[in-house]
Amino acid sequence: xxxxxxxxxxxxxxxxxxxxxxxxLSLASSSSxxxxxxxxxxxxLVKTRECHSGYDEELQTLIxxxxxxxxxxxxxxxxxxxxxxxxxxxxxxAGFAVRWVDLVVxxxxxxxxxxxxxxxxxxxxxxxxxxxxxxxxxxxxxxxAKEGWEEEGQVVELKSVEAEDIEENAERIMQWVxxxxxxxxxxxxxx
Numbered sequence: 001x002x003x004x005x006x007x008x009x010x011x012x013x014x015x016x017x018x019x020x021x022x023x024x025l026s027l028a029s030s031s032s033x034x035x036x037x038x039x040x041x042x043x044x045l046v047k048t049r050e051c052h053s054g055y056d057e058e059l060q061t062l063i064x065x066x067x068x069x070x071x072x073x074x075x076x077x078x079x080x081x082x083x084x085x086x087x088x089x090x091x092x093x094a095g096f097a098v099r100w101v102d103l104v105v106x107x108x109x110x111x112x113x114x115x116x117x118x119x120x121x122x123x124x125x126x127x128x129x130x131x132x133x134x135x136x137x138x139x140x141x142x143x144x145a146k147e148g149w150e151e152e153g154q155v156v157e158l159k160s161v162e163a164e165d166i167e168e169n170a171e172r173i174m175q176w177v178x179x180x181x182x183x184x185x186x187x188x189x190x191x
Contacts, residue, residue: 005176006077010107041148115136
């Protein structure tokens, strides 16, 4: 049984997943007592463990080999049976086993002008910007997460437009982590 929860921070590109994950880890390490959370960037895993089958020039993205990727994720998080404490950062929940994850956080940036500027600043081509804008407008990531975890009630959507939103979201998630730890402690102590 995990002594710390596993969390997926998800959402379309440009909503602040990596920044939010970093803020959560910072809060965890400075809390008293500190909480040993670890970041798992799926983008990095795709690249470093070669979980892709090439590059899509039109969409400017690696073509992810989802089976290989999930095998690598499973190894990293010990099939969800390890100590836990993973903050997983990825634009999708597809392929993740429900048993691996205790909380799915879907970050939303529904102010399309803000998201457009973020995506454009990354140098994305127009078709990639439009695809990601459409995904955000239609709530594709949120719907995917809700379908995967519908019975578990583990999905929360959080607004991620301003820098203050990221700070508030990280604090809210840390409060959830502390409550989870307290609720799952077998002897009143973490771990």
